[in-house]
Amino acid sequence: MLKKSPSPMSPTDLADEGTPVSVKIRERLLAARKRFYANDNIADYIEPGELEQLLDEVELKMQHVLDSLIIDTDNDHNTDNTARRVAKMYLNEVFKGRYVHAPTITEFPNAEHLNELMIVGPITVRSACSHHFCPVIGKIWIGVMPNEHTNVIGLSKYARLAEWIMGRPQIQEEAVVQLADLIQLKTQPDGLAIVMEASHYCMAWRGVKDMDSKMINSVMRGVFLKDPNLRREFLSLIPQRS
Structure with missing residues (x-):
């Protein structure tokens, strides 16, 4: 044949x-x-x-x-x-x-009309600085102020979203903004707050070789920007950072 x-x-x-x-x-x-x-x-x-x-x-x-x-x-x-x-x-x-595409996140309606502050963290995150490709290792705390229209997602999903955003060369200032944009899109809360604290090995492993310095920054959205009392409550509920 x-x-x-x-x-x-x-x-x-x-x-x-x-x-x-x-x-x-x-x-x-x-x-x-x-x-x-x-x-x-x-x-x-x-x-x-x-x-x-x-x-x-x-x-x-x-x-x-x-x-x-x-x-x-x-x-x-x-x-x-x-x-x-x-x-x-x-x-x-x-x-x-x-x-890879963003992890699949199942969103549920806020059936109980929850409207109290919720904080998730510390979430351990690992990234690499885009300047030297050295490790960036730290923790993130996420505060969400929901409303009756907010989508509810599982606690572990915040960690998965953070891992996806951090799993690329980053600088910390941009990483937390990207994460805030993503969570805002997924949940549509009245307010969103993120604090990140991390060690940067481009500073510890090379350069000045300072092993103790950390970088801390935050993003505040919605009512966290407008209401100083809510902002203080969120920051006060974050356990003492290392």
Whole structure:
């Protein structure tokens, strides 16, 4: 029985065959006029199967970095397969929030018309500074002032949303704003408050090498901005930070 010969590839397919997957994704982003800064999510522009291809590409380029650092990965058993491990770490763990869609969050109506201050935290968060890709590790406290129209989400979902936002290169000031925007969109409360305290290893591990300094910042929305008593109540209920 004669085997059917494969269909000839078009010139476009042939050109596409040798194009790195990162270039394909970048071209889609540019065509859509979509920003792709370090702390942007680009999941909408990644097609099925491309993350695996991107992993292979990052591994290859990471191997070039190790070669340029003059590390003998052929004979050094400690760095054998390091390029693959680092590529997986970036794409599947510490920068995962760039490449996957937001976690699915089930929202429920505020059936009991809850309208009292609710605080979630401390939520442990891990990120990386976008300047040096050094770890940023800290805690977040979230205060929500609901109204009768507010969507109610499970407590663990706040942690999942925080993990998704922090799972990309960030600077702390922008990260808390992104998280506030996301929670505001999901829950529609009367007020939202977020406080973040974190250690930045770009300051502890390198540079001035100060191990004790932390950064604390906050975002206040809605009634937390307008009502100083509510703001004081929220801040007073946060346990003593380390």
